[in-house]
Amino acid sequence: xxxxxxxxxxxxxxxxxxxxxxxxxxxxxxxxxxxxxxxxxxxxxxxxxxxxxxxxxxxxxxxxxxxxxxxxxxxxxxxxxxxxxxxxxxxxxxxxxxxxxxxxxxxxxxxxxxxxxxxxxxxxxxxxxxxxxxxxxxxxxxxxxxxxxxxxxxxxxxxxxxxxxxxxxxxxxxxxxxxxxxxxxxxxxxxxxxxxxxxxxxxxxxxxxxxxxxxxxxxxxxxxxxxxxxxxxxx
Ligand SMILES: C[S@@+](CC[C@H](N)C(=O)[O-])C[C@H]1O[C@@H](n2cnc3c(N)ncnc32)[C@H](O)[C@@H]1O
Numbered sequence: 001x002x003x004x005x006x007x008x009x010x011x012x013x014x015x016x017x018x019x020x021x022x023x024x025x026x027x028x029x030x031x032x033x034x035x036x037x038x039x040x041x042x043x044x045x046x047x048x049x050x051x052x053x054x055x056x057x058x059x060x061x062x063x064x065x066x067x068x069x070x071x072x073x074x075x076x077x078x079x080x081x082x083x084x085x086x087x088x089x090x091x092x093x094x095x096x097x098x099x100x101x102x103x104x105x106x107x108x109x110x111x112x113x114x115x116x117x118x119x120x121x122x123x124x125x126x127x128x129x130x131x132x133x134x135x136x137x138x139x140x141x142x143x144x145x146x147x148x149x150x151x152x153x154x155x156x157x158x159x160x161x162x163x164x165x166x167x168x169x170x171x172x173x174x175x176x177x178x179x180x181x182x183x184x185x186x187x188x189x190x191x192x193x194x195x196x197x198x199x200x201x202x203x204x205x206x207x208x209x210x211x212x213x214x215x216x217x218x219x220x221x222x223x224x225x226x227x228x229x230x231x232x233x234x235x
Contacts, residue, residue: 017199025194
């Protein structure tokens with residue numbers, strides 16, 4: 001029997017080259033950016049940028065100065081291919097957001113789209129706070145544990161997706177406050193969705209097809225529990 005390891009879900013996303021791998025996808029991202037003051041040339045960091053779909057949009061639509069960071073080498077490689085193809089000067093860094101060597105207060109705006117659930121949230125939020133300029137904005141779209149989720153299901157979800165920990169709305173707000181953020185706003189937008197984008201690798205391990213099947217089964221079985229919120233705040 002194939003035992004699904006915590007990292008296999010991210011490996012599946014990377015090998016399938018899934019863009020917009022967050023609830024609401026690129027259309028939700030676009031809608032959120034409309035409410036932010038994103039001027040030409042502002043410095044933006046896309047944390048866990050994946051294959052770079054959002055980073056490319058910010059660079060082309062807003063002509064922002066965009067950096068993407070991702071811990072997965074294949075994600076960064078696919079993001080790099082995208083930027084080369086589209087002639088976008090997005091700076092891409094392979095590394096973890098838990099600790100970077102980027103200079104402090106480098107960004108006006110930082111976003112994390114379905115990333116923080118996979119990392120040590122305390123360390124990542126401290127680093128994001130350090131990297132943000134004073135008055136800068138941070139937006140995260142993150143899995144949020146519903147109060148009604150039975151603990152056995154929670155464990156199953158955590159194990160399959162490889163989430164570092166499962167946080168409720170209250171936990172997220174506490175962590176954001178502890179990191180120093182203020183003006184914290186929580187939203188949910190169920191009405192916006194997007195088609196995923198795919199950028200397949202040439203070789204895909206058969207086990208990863210099982211991960212895809214399992215992901216679909218999880219969605220069918222536990223869809224109502226796979227909830228998320230949009231957290232926006234200011235430094
Ligand atoms: C669900 S995917 C979302 C990707 C992208 N934000 C999107 O919406 O398409 C999560 C991403 O977070 C990245 N990631 C996981 N842990 C990370 C870490 N410690 N630092 C940076 N990126 C990380 C993964 O490699 C993956 O690309």
